Amino acid sequence: MSKLFSEKTKQVFLGPLSKNNPITVQVLGICSALAVTAKLEPALVMGLSVTIIVAFANVIISLLRNTIPNRIRIIVQLVVVAALVTIVSEVLKAFAYDVSVQLSVYIGLIITNCILMGRLEAFAMGNKPWESFVDGLGNGFGYAWILVVVAFFRELLGSGTLLGMRVIPQAVYDAGYVNNGLMILPPMALVLVACIIWVHRARNKELQEK
Amino acid sequence: MNTNKNSYTLIYAIVMVVVVALLLALVSSGLKDIQTNNVKLDKKKQILSSLNIELDGQDANSLYEKHIVKELVLNNKGEVISEKMGDAFVIDVIKENAKVEADRQLPLYVAEVDGQTKYIITMRGAGLWGPIWGYIALNDDKNTVFGTYFSHASETPGLGAEIATPKFQKEFAGKHILNDARDFVSIAVMKPGQIAEGQDYVDGISGGTITSKGVEAMLLKSIGQYEAYLKN
Numbered sequence: 001m002s003k004l005f006s007e008k009t010k011q012v013f014l015g016p017l018s019k020n021n022p023i024t025v026q027v028l029g030i031c032s033a034l035a036v037t038a039k040l041e042p043a044l045v046m047g048l049s050v051t052i053i054v055a056f057a058n059v060i061i062s063l064l065r066n067t068i069p070n071r072i073r074i075i076v077q078l079v080v081v082a083a084l085v086t087i088v089s090e091v092l093k094a095f096a097y098d099v100s101v102q103l104s105v106y107i108g109l110i111i112t113n114c115i116l117m118g119r120l121e122a123f124a125m126g127n128k129p130w131e132s133f134v135d136g137l138g139n140g141f142g143y144a145w146i147l148v149v150v151a152f153f154r155e156l157l158g159s160g161t162l163l164g165m166r167v168i169p170q171a172v173y174d175a176g177y178v179n180n181g182l183m184i185l186p187p188m189a190l191v192l193v194a195c196i197i198w199v200h201r202a203r204n205k206e207l208q209e210k
Numbered sequence: 211m212n213t214n215k216n217s218y219t220l221i222y223a224i225v226m227v228v229v230v231a232l233l234l235a236l237v238s239s240g241l242k243d244i245q246t247n248n249v250k251l252d253k254k255k256q257i258l259s260s261l262n263i264e265l266d267g268q269d270a271n272s273l274y275e276k277h278i279v280k281e282l283v284l285n286n287k288g289e290v291i292s293e294k295m296g297d298a299f300v301i302d303v304i305k306e307n308a309k310v311e312a313d314r315q316l317p318l319y320v321a322e323v324d325g326q327t328k329y330i331i332t333m334r335g336a337g338l339w340g341p342i343w344g345y346i347a348l349n350d351d352k353n354t355v356f357g358t359y360f361s362h363a364s365e366t367p368g369l370g371a372e373i374a375t376p377k378f379q380k381e382f383a384g385k386h387i388l389n390d391a392r393d394f395v396s397i398a399v400m401k402p403g404q405i406a407e408g409q410d411y412v413d414g415i416s417g418g419t420i421t422s423k424g425v426e427a428m429l430l431k432s433i434g435q436y437e438a439y440l441k442n
Contacts, residue, residue, distance in 0.1 A: 038368035097248040
């Protein structure tokens with residue numbers, strides 16, 4: 001156990017959750033953060049799918065890292081990710097058809113997620129499989145929690161629901177409250193992400209630029 | 211080993227592509243049967259949804275057999291080409307829509323719910339980002355809407371995608387596709403608050419105008435093909 005969870009591995013896992021978060025610090029994966037956060041449910045599923053895929057792609061690239069020719073390494077990474085995503089989507093279609101219908105476009109979007117390429121290039125190419133796996137999980141969760149927070153506020157304020165269930169009682173609407181339609185539109189995701197970055201930097205002074 | 215040699219790079223790329231292609235081909239052909247069954251089952255579920263039948267935890271196959279009593283294939287003159295069960299179900303509406311109108315085969319499902327006959331029409335159209343489709347069930351007067359089902363490939367969540375919610379679909383129940391003079395006018399989808407003259411209408415989705423208009427166009431075009439059959 002001590003070898004599995006050494007100080008370094010712990011750092012690799014915990015870093016992306018806060019101080020080295022892929023969205024708020026590295027500003028990667030913003031595109032999908034805009035696209036899937038209008039509702040909480042797709043955000044959750046997207047976060048989970050990206051976590052699984054980045055973890056396994058990291059392991060595969062890490063296993064191959066010493067054999068990959070330097071000049072085509074990006075292509076190799078892309079092929080591994082695309083193959084993984086395609087297999088996951090085929091398996092979903094066969095064994096969880098309803099889920100795959102709901103996800104439809106999001107699954108394909110995973111291939112283009114910058115976090116994947118970023119982690120493969122920056123971490124898996126130079127580290128052992130176990131650390132790479134942990135790094136993938138850490139970054140996946142780091143990505144997922146931001147998505148969930150953004151989606152929580154967008155769905156709550158934009159539609160008055162959470163996970164499709166009504167949470168703002170009818171009485172509030174009768175008193176003159178209206179849903180904020182702006183929240184459902186993509187620009188509000190940027191504003192919310194910016195708010196998270198603001199809070200995050202205010203609490204972690206070392207992240208502030210001089 | 212020198213991994214920077216041209217020959218190594220080339221061989222690596224070729225081996226990688228072959229291995230991945232083989233893997234994907236294996237997965238795809240291995241899962242094909244299960245996937246086709248899922249697609250068929252899903253289509254049955256969609257058809258049953260337009261009849262307002264509760265599907266949760268039910269076996270869609272047996273429900274389908276219980277409720278769908280006839281599957282007809284029509285042409286655009288309203289004549290029945292085939293009554294054999296299964297013929298209508300396998301028709302690919304996308305392919306049919308690519309043909310000239312006189313050659314199209316139109317599937318029509320005849321259902322029985324609580325002893326009443328319902329006619330189910332297959333619809334297909336375009337939304338904002340991609341295709342939208344659905345089923346509409348008419349009462350035995352072939353005029354009053356009994357229920358609808360809409361779905362979409364990639365409409366915006368929270369906006370256009372709301373056409374797939376029961377809230378939107380329930381609006382259609384009780385509307386008429388013919389006007390008082392029994393001309394086919396379809397059902398309009400209007401911006402909330404606006405009204406349509408001379409035809410029945412439902413409220414569209416705020417912020418989902420293009421998808422709402424796509425639904426309207428789909429209703430007009432798809433049901434329009436059955437006009438001859440519905441009017442006699």
